Amino acid sequence: MYAENGGQLRAELSTLLRQHRVQQRLGGAGSHTIPETTTTDERRLLGEQIGRYRHSALVWCVQAVRAANPRMNLHGTSTRTRGPAEELRHRLDVAISSSSGLPGLDELSTEQPFAMVESWRQVARAATLGEHDFDAGLGYGRLSQVQCMTLLKDASDVARGLVGLDRRYSNIPGWKPLKEAGWLARAAETCATFAGYDEPDYTIDLRGWQPRRTLVEGPGLPGLVGVLQAQHNLLVHLDEFPDARSLRLILDSQRIVSRDAATLDPRASSDWTDRSSTYLRLIHATNDIGGMVGNGGPAAGEAALAASRIEQVTRAVQAGTDVVDSGPLRHLAQLGREIDERITQVIQQGARERIYFARVPFPRVDKDAAGLVKPTRQRYVPMTADVCQELLELVRDELRPEAEAPRAPKRAAASREELTLALVHRPEPRRAQSGPSM
Amino acid sequence: MLLSHAITLAEARSHLAALARRAYNDEASAEYERVLLHLDVIHGDYIPGISDVYDEAADILYGIAEHAIEDLVAHGIDALQVELLLDMLDAARAKDVP
Numbered sequence: 001m002y003a004e005n006g007g008q009l010r011a012e013l014s015t016l017l018r019q020h021r022v023q024q025r026l027g028g029a030g031s032h033t034i035p036e037t038t039t040t041d042e043r044r045l046l047g048e049q050i051g052r053y054r055h056s057a058l059v060w061c062v063q064a065v066r067a068a069n070p071r072m073n074l075h076g077t078s079t080r081t082r083g084p085a086e087e088l089r090h091r092l093d094v095a096i097s098s099s100s101g102l103p104g105l106d107e108l109s110t111e112q113p114f115a116m117v118e119s120w121r122q123v124a125r126a127a128t129l130g131e132h133d134f135d136a137g138l139g140y141g142r143l144s145q146v147q148c149m150t151l152l153k154d155a156s157d158v159a160r161g162l163v164g165l166d167r168r169y170s171n172i173p174g175w176k177p178l179k180e181a182g183w184l185a186r187a188a189e190t191c192a193t194f195a196g197y198d199e200p201d202y203t204i205d206l207r208g209w210q211p212r213r214t215l216v217e218g219p220g221l222p223g224l225v226g227v228l229q230a231q232h233n234l235l236v237h238l239d240e241f242p243d244a245r246s247l248r249l250i251l252d253s254q255r256i257v258s259r260d261a262a263t264l265d266p267r268a269s270s271d272w273t274d275r276s277s278t279y280l281r282l283i284h285a286t287n288d289i290g291g292m293v294g295n296g297g298p299a300a301g302e303a304a305l306a307a308s309r310i311e312q313v314t315r316a317v318q319a320g321t322d323v324v325d326s327g328p329l330r331h332l333a334q335l336g337r338e339i340d341e342r343i344t345q346v347i348q349q350g351a352r353e354r355i356y357f358a359r360v361p362f363p364r365v366d367k368d369a370a371g372l373v374k375p376t377r378q379r380y381v382p383m384t385a386d387v388c389q390e391l392l393e394l395v396r397d398e399l400r401p402e403a404e405a406p407r408a409p410k411r412a413a414a415s416r417e418e419l420t421l422a423l424v425h426r427p428e429p430r431r432a433q434s435g436p437s438m
Numbered sequence: 439m440l441l442s443h444a445i446t447l448a449e450a451r452s453h454l455a456a457l458a459r460r461a462y463n464d465e466a467s468a469e470y471e472r473v474l475l476h477l478d479v480i481h482g483d484y485i486p487g488i489s490d491v492y493d494e495a496a497d498i499l500y501g502i503a504e505h506a507i508e509d510l511v512a513h514g515i516d517a518l519q520v521e522l523l524l525d526m527l528d529a530a531r532a533k534d535v536p
């Protein structure tokens with residue numbers, strides 16, 4: 001997720017920006033109290049390694065700028081005709097073209113003995129992992145204009161940090177400075193100012209690559225946690241499209257879960273009762289729906305487990321042998337919302353792609369059927385709005401949960417502020433020498 | 439499926455759906471729906487649709503549905519499954535009280 005990768009990138013960069021006396025941090029000389037532990041050649045190798053880590057961060061920056069402002073063709077443009085974002089992208093491209101290349105997998109995954117190099121490794125690691133975010137919901141077209149500006153500001157600040165560190169590392173033996181670092185610094189500062197005009201939208205942190213849900217395997221867990229396990233597994237299995245019969249079983253199980261959760265959770269009792277009522281109406285509306293496409297067996301199995309387990313828990317609570325905490329109930333409500341959302345998608349997809357069918361009775365005899373006894377002619381029509389108006393309205397208006405406005409993570413603003421402070425900070429003055437006083 | 443089987447099944451389904459619609463409470467309604475779902479599971483996907491039935495009293499609807507389910511034995515449905523259906527129907531009826 002962008003919050004993790006971007007946060008890690010900014011945190012490690014802030015740490016590096018607050019570090020001075022770079023030679024000593026690489027084992028070089030600098031103070032008569034600290035012995036020199038590395039040779040010049042070793043420090044040169046460390047510098048080259050840092051250069052490769054820096055290359056990863058530069059690539060991340062250019063990808064972020066492209067995601068926020070994907071103007072494709074900059075050929076034939078000049079500093080005057082390019083906008084702030086395009087200028088930054090051009091300067092980043094120039095810097096990357098003469099940079100040392102990406103680090104190898106070993107360099108990214110092996111812990112480094114020097115703390116400063118280790119911080120650089122973390123920067124490169126976050127940048128490499130962060131590249132996946134841009135193709136997973138952080139690309140242009142999926143972001144609002146304000147989110148694009150926030151991303152652009154993040155990339156500009158990281159570029160400013162890289163330029164600042166580049167100046168500080170110039171004394172490392174064999175250090176290869178950024179090409180046209182002055183231009184890059186100016187472009188990054190202009191772009192940061194341009195992108196920072198409006199209020200940022202830190203909900204961008206919720207976007208990006210996320211690991212897929214996995215099944216909670218193993219024996220059934222006791223109490224309400226077992227219900228959570230079954231509901232979670234149901235949600236995982238619902239990734240596969242369920243056939244109509246399995247869908248009806250799932251709807252029935254969700255009605256039972258909601259009915260019993262209303263008993264267990266007095267504070268949200270009305271919400272659970274509404275959900276139970278909605279599912280009952282859905283059961284009525286789907287009792288003449290058919291369709292054999294899909295595999296809903298595993299999902300229906302987990303749904304049945306959830307229903308039976310919550311009935312057991314309710315009986316135990318009513319008998320006084322078990323108590324229910326608020327944490328699992330809150331989690332159950334969240335899972336319920338996600339299941340509602342998925343079932344909404346399933347029914348709408350089933351109607352749209354003509355996977356589910358409504359049975360329509362035609363009281364006629366099928367004369368073409370083989371045999372002496374002719375069966376009634378049975379016809380299926382796609383579950384479109386004309387046939388199943390009630391079902392589709394129910395799904396659209398009542399089952400689909402109200403979309404909550406996304407809230408940015410708590411650390412989102414602090415993480416950016418930390419980097420901004422690190423960019424403008426000055427090293428603490430040396431301790432004042434006690435001289436002769438008048 | 440022969441015509442007579444289809445008619446019996448359609449009758450059972452239609453009356454079960456009517457019972458579910460006019461049940462006194464949600465629990466009873468859900469139980470009738472569960473009988474209907476079990477009936478569908480036994481027959482597979484090629485089954486007749488639900489037709490509108492005359493707006494009779496619940497006792498009459500129940501009697502017709504019960505009779506239709508009992509008749510399914512004559513059309514080759516396993517007797518144990520039919521008994522299970524009748525038991526579920528009876529449980530639903532027990533909950534269908536004002």
